[in-house]
Each structure stands twice: as C-alpha cells, then as structure tokens.
Amino acid sequence: MKNEILLDAIGKIDEELVFAAEKSKRKKFPFIKWAAVAAIFAVIIFGAEVKPLEYEVQSEIPAKIEGFENVMYGPILGDERKEFGILGEDEIGLTEENRYEITEKDIGEFMGTVVEGEDDIIGSRVYHFTKYPDSDKICIIETPEGFEFYVVYIPVQLEIGESSDSVFEIFGFPESLEKMEVRYSWGKTVFEINGEERERVFEILSGKENLGPEEESKRKAELFFETYKNEDYVFDEKEGRCVEKVKGPVSYIDQNGEKVSGGSPSVLARKLFLEKSCSIILVSENGFELYISYYPAVEMFWARGYFSLSEAETETLNKIFKLE
Numbered sequence: 001m002k003n004e005i006l007l008d009a010i011g012k013i014d015e016e017l018v019f020a021a022e023k024s025k026r027k028k029f030p031f032i033k034w035a036a037v038a039a040i041f042a043v044i045i046f047g048a049e050v051k052p053l054e055y056e057v058q059s060e061i062p063a064k065i066e067g068f069e070n071v072m073y074g075p076i077l078g079d080e081r082k083e084f085g086i087l088g089e090d091e092i093g094l095t096e097e098n099r100y101e102i103t104e105k106d107i108g109e110f111m112g113t114v115v116e117g118e119d120d121i122i123g124s125r126v127y128h129f130t131k132y133p134d135s136d137k138i139c140i141i142e143t144p145e146g147f148e149f150y151v152v153y154i155p156v157q158l159e160i161g162e163s164s165d166s167v168f169e170i171f172g173f174p175e176s177l178e179k180m181e182v183r184y185s186w187g188k189t190v191f192e193i194n195g196e197e198r199e200r201v202f203e204i205l206s207g208k209e210n211l212g213p214e215e216e217s218k219r220k221a222e223l224f225f226e227t228y229k230n231e232d233y234v235f236d237e238k239e240g241r242c243v244e245k246v247k248g249p250v251s252y253i254d255q256n257g258e259k260v261s262g263g264s265p266s267v268l269a270r271k272l273f274l275e276k277s278c279s280i281i282l283v284s285e286n287g288f289e290l291y292i293s294y295y296p297a298v299e300m301f302w303a304r305g306y307f308s309l310s311e312a313e314t315e316t317l318n319k320i321f322k323l324e
Helices: 003-023 031-046 078-083 165-171 195-205 213-228 265-273 311-320
Strands: 072-075 107-116 125-129 138-143 146-153 177-183 189-193 233-236 241-244 250-253 259-263 278-284 289-295 300-302 306-308
Touching (some): 177 195, 213 233, 213 306, 233 265
Antiparallel strands (some): 177 189, 177 278, 300 306
16 A cells, blocks of 8 residues: 555545544543554554454443542453453454463452442452563452453543643652653653653653644644645634645645645645654553653643643653654
C-alpha cells in the first residue's frame, strides 16, 4: 500500500472517528471500543487478509483494587500481551497454541482485593506478576474462572477549562517520576530527559488550560491556509471540526514555491500538523505511563486535553526534544 493511500486512510480516521470519540462521553469500560479501532488499523495497514487479534474481554466493567483509588484495571489486550512478553512479537491473533497459561510461578506478592467491578470478582485476590514485581501496571486477579491478567487504566479526560496540573496530580508527577522519554515516529524511544531540562519541561507544561479539540482543529486549518493559501481544508463551525472542500488527491505550491502533492487536503494538513512532532512518555515509579503528544507546528500539546504553548515555550521545548 502506498504511503499516501495509508495517510489518506489515517487522515479520514482522524477526522471522523477520533473527533467523534473526543466529542462523546466515555463509556464505563473503553477496552472493547479501542480493540475495534485497532482492528480497523490492522485492516488499513496490512490488508483484509490479516485477522484482528481475538481479545478475551470478559467484562465491560473495570475493576478497582483497594489501595489504588485513582486507577482501574481491565482485561489485558493483544498489544499489551506483547508489551509484557506473554505473547510473541510475531504472533497474530490469540489462539490455544500461543495462549499464556498462568501458573503458581507467575503469582507474586499480594496487592489487595477487588472492591469494585463485576459481581463475581468483587473480593477476588490480586497479585503482582513475578516477571514485573515492582510494576502496578499489570496484575493477576484470581477470578472464579481462574487467574487472569489485568492491566491498569487511568480514566481521566479533562473538561475544557481544566488545568494540565490535574493530570499530573493523578499520576503523582513530578514526585513519582522515574523517567521521561522522548519518542519519535512509530514508537521508537530515542533518549531520556533528566536534570534541569526535565524540570524545565514540567514548568512549561504545568498550569495550562485545556482548550478542547475544536481549538486544535482550528489551528490545523489555519496552518493549512498559511501554507497553501486556499480553503480546501477548513474548520466548520457547525460541525465543530475540519472538513475538506475538495475530495481526492490534490497538488499545491507551498510557501517555499515547491509543489506538494500525494494525497487529499486532510492528508496534507495532517503532514503539516505532525511536522517535528513527538511523544513524551512520563513513567512513574510503579510503572504507570502518561503519554503526551507534542505538536510544535501549531504550538500545542495533548495530555488528556489540548493545551496551548507560547512561541518562546515552543522554541525551548524544540531544543530540549532535539527537534531543531
């Protein structure tokens, strides 16, 4: 599949599915929904012959464990199985042959009991996974059907007007921060940030007001207009999102007089939006992770909300994240 076709497909998912998810209220238990989204991407990237992972999601109600009031746990999914080494990197689909059977050697220290969730698991004992004895991100719950892996889910999506500090407080940052990673495209970890630079990043990202997804869309449309001087991709006030005025592949002349082509207006807008972007992953002492998406092209970052940065702050972060 050609890159422009892939980006065009991703662009449509971005505008139609992701926006809808942002505007809607969260379900009690989002794991099934995101499993379906993962299946969509599998079809887009690999073709119809690739079967999506078969997830054994038994519950739509997350489990809460005593002593872990700010987080919830749900049945582990396919990619998470790979992350924790209980499903091979090359495995596609969950079958009887590659299913990880939990044994006594996997049962670590006692974490607590389930205090909220499906009726049949309330009161169930919860243990650490011996392979990751210090991580609270993954655990093993002794359900009536047997031992099952569960992973953490931190259910926070900020309302418009809320502060970025609210997210950091839930994760216990910066006090509980163990490491700060910068990753460029496709999830590759490039380097860690430490010392004064780490403190400076927190200083910049703290105390920001969530402006919401519409502000991000407006800036994306403005960036498109500034670059190509046309309105083929605009923010629709009624829809509350960006829309294409022209369908199909297009060609434009950018600010440098160069011809740009290879996709629909939404694909070209997305390329502009993602220029020099990166992810910052904050990892706590107990293994919880907060993913922050940084978009210098529109001077914003996303951390369970959409936050604006000044030009000076963007320049500083670009230097720290080595994006210049």
